Amino acid sequence: MFKIVRPFTHHDHPREIVRQFTPNWFTATMGTGATALVINQFPLHIPALHEIAASLWQANIVLFAALTLLFVARWIFFPDGAARTLSHAVTPMALGAIPMGLATIVNGYIAFGIPRYGSEAVVIAQTLWWIDTALAVGVGLLVPFLMFTRQQHRMETMTGVWLLPVVACEVAAASGGLLAPHLANSVAAAHLLFTSYLLWSFSVPLALSILVVLFLRLALHKLPKRDAAVSTWLALGPLGTGALGLLVLGHDAPAILGAVGMGDIGTVARGIGLIGGLVLWGYGAWWLTMAVATTLTYLRHGLPFNLGWWGFTFPLGVFTLATLTLGAQTGMTVFTIIGAGLSVVLAALWVTVATQTLIGAYHGHLFADPGLAGGTAPQAAPAHPAGLNTASPN
Template sequence: MSYPHFSSISRSFAPGWFAAVMGTGVLSMSTLALSARWPLLAGPAEVLHWFNVLLFALLAVPWLTRWLRFPQAAMQTLQHPVQANFYPTFSIALLVLAAQWVQFGPYVGAALFFWWAGVILHFVFSFAVLFFMFRGEHVALDHVTPAKFIPAVGLVVMPLAGGPLLAHMDGALREWALTANIVGLGAGSMMYLGLLGLTLQRKYLHKPAQGILTPTVWIHLAPIGVIPVSFMNLAEHFPFPVVREIAAVLMALVWGFGVWWLVMASLLTWSAKAAGQLPFALSWWGFTFPLGAFAVESLRLYKIFGWNSMLVIGVLAWLMLCGFWSLTLWRTARGVLSGGIFQPHP
């Protein structure tokens, strides 16, 4: 089998590729957070940061080429009941990079550029993806997986960098940025609650999502990890001290659900692997960002409560993230070198 030409790669370029940027970004930031306790991790965290910037730049070329040269193929994916959910990974990647630029530096100019670009583009994608789903009749229960959370995840990710960046804005710009953060967090949180019920309905009453969709069970941890942290970031800018106390309690309760789901996702994944139902695919990157989001949430809670149990669970999640990320990167690199990963999946 000959290696595919760039035009073939860009024509069929999967929108889910940017989950790799999301996962690598959260690994770099969680590693940086742990470097406060173990300084030796500061170097690897910096390497991961710059590697992720390069990774985004490389993936952006075929992604943008597809929209420019093959808009019909891109639009067809945007209207697909499953694949469309992965398009917002591009805008989420921009928001994750903004958060990286805040933590590694900070490089405020770069962070503001990536954040505003990510916010605008993600609002566009969140409306476009859901518009086609709400307007059509092509979505069936078989298509309902936690991948449906991805547009909502991007909305709640906005305050991760948006909260700290408010300190670098003033006047009307700051007011609009704060409003964008509130709209994103509010809309994404309510969407997650509705979709949570829908996905649990499938798990109770319908056949499970298996095969290449098995890793999507981990996506639950993304909103669980991000929503409380984003709430804390915004609460610091509200003139009501009690809001910060409420945010800490909410954060702990949602984190508790995350601990439970971490075990459940592990059991379901192990069961799928034992049954031979876990083939490698790009969807494996779905393991990484949710685990990283939960690890970051755990470490943030440890700073607030000072409980060693939260630290231990956070470090455990980080170690699992390192394992999943390393394995997935290795398998992805092999697929890229062989060209097999660019072949359309049956």
Template sequence: MRPSPTAATPASCPASLADPRIAPFFGAPPMAILAVGSATFTAAPGLAQTSVATAIDLSLWLVGTVLGLVVAVTIPARQFTSHRVGVADASPTWLLPVVTPMVSAATGASLVDRVSVDVVAHGLAWACLAMAGAAGFAAALTTGALWWRLAHHQHDDATTAPALWMVLGPLGQSVTAAAMLALHAPQALPSLAGILSPVAILIGVPTLGFAVLWLCICAAVTRRVSHGPLPYAMSWWAFTFPVGTLVTGASGVAALTGSRALGALAVAFLALLLAGWATSAWGTVRAMLARRSNEPALASPTERAATYAI
């Protein structure tokens, strides 16, 4: 989906919601809030295992989850009723709003065994399981639409090729959610305690297999359409977060199985993540310096807003 060069840039929230190119990006802020909350224990080791850390994590989780659920309902409802797009316009950005409940499921599952009130822990575990299912079905349908679009309307834009990597996000996050539930929720869900780990493994390993397949396809497509050095766009940052979910997913399944092979896969994903982050950061800094020198490093505001779109 490519915007017209003369299209106006939305300047308000209602206008942004009405624009099918911009609306899916409302899924990003809730995921950012959830990521910050989940990182509390890693980024602030002095707070680890304290009530303060749990309170911060739980508070941010609640805020991110509520916002994410609103977005997961509002944006698809807009798409189904008022957005006008062609049959060739399916975009990876459509995954952004529907995957937010999966992020809530993955980050919330790690909180279950840190909540001291049994009733709250029980409800949290069931909520995470339900959100994982809701987001999983929605992401699978969206990915199917994207695959159909790419098979019938071939991708030829090098600038937006990195956006294809966004599909890895729901895949890795679903494996992470299943693994986190198996690791942290058995006590809160005694009726499922015996099957959480087997289900997480049976879901996680095949999903990681498809993720590797999609990763290879993305690399091949990016290479085929670039015809030389890949032109910089903000979509390069799609090389980071989606791959990061594969790291957490593979690590979680490796912890459940004790598999060295899965552990090595997690390390390989981590190396790819670091390479993607370094590449994206280098490109961004270079573009900023070029822009300060009045060079055409970035496209127009409308094109920048649509850099993830196909």
């Protein structure tokens, strides 16, 4: 006979799910949304893939709504614990996952919603985009300020998790580039395009600076502990999204700006977008190679599962989208082939991580806030610097 296992056996009471909830869970919406968008752009024409991608996007909306309810509930019923988390060296970084997860839903309304709902999808996407932009800017300012004033950090505990709050603005910028061509008002489209460039500059230069420090940290202090192995993949995120943002913004700039008498600027933006996208893609390819190499190194000693594994999906997803976009804009088949290969890898990773997450959520051990147990000491950071959970079934 099969043994029925009760849910949430890791905690004494189901309310602990709310009390221990952290924004790290929103990384699941980032990875799921990015995977849906990549599947939808798979180079081979397979009609079923579009429906699979659309279903995944719809499921992601439900997931995002459920996680938002849990996040809000924690601040309502357990405000002291939620506020204490902000002083932790790692967990607040994942606040950036909230706007990034929302951005994938905005992109989905453009890719899947317009064919289904028409102009209403554009209105919804535009509204959500402005909300997403406000959240991204807020997180991009708040978390670094907390790092400067309340949190304790050391060079040896620094990982790619520092990128999470910073990258949210460039993700919103890329979404703006996808949304702008669908606005009926040419002036509004131009303003949205300009705002997206501002968001890009609000994020990418700072992210590139963090990557320099991350390189130095890895050279001086070597790889983080194996529970934080996936954090090496986070470096791929700002480079993939940065390249994608330049590509989509530049591609439609001539038409959008030409409609308001700035066609020459649009032509320049298109050239900058293509060349800039190529440069950032090359930089990303270097970090991708390092991420694969370091992960293989970790695998020799085992790689315990935690929510940080979602760090495999979103960075690889946005890099894959940038790769496929480069293939379309340059006409170089090599990018299309690489993008197709990365798409297959991403899909396999998503299935693996999603399955393990469902199991961990059912048992409850993935609901654990290190800020409640570990205080604010910086030494708490190395356990799971991917910032995406400190609980592991192992």
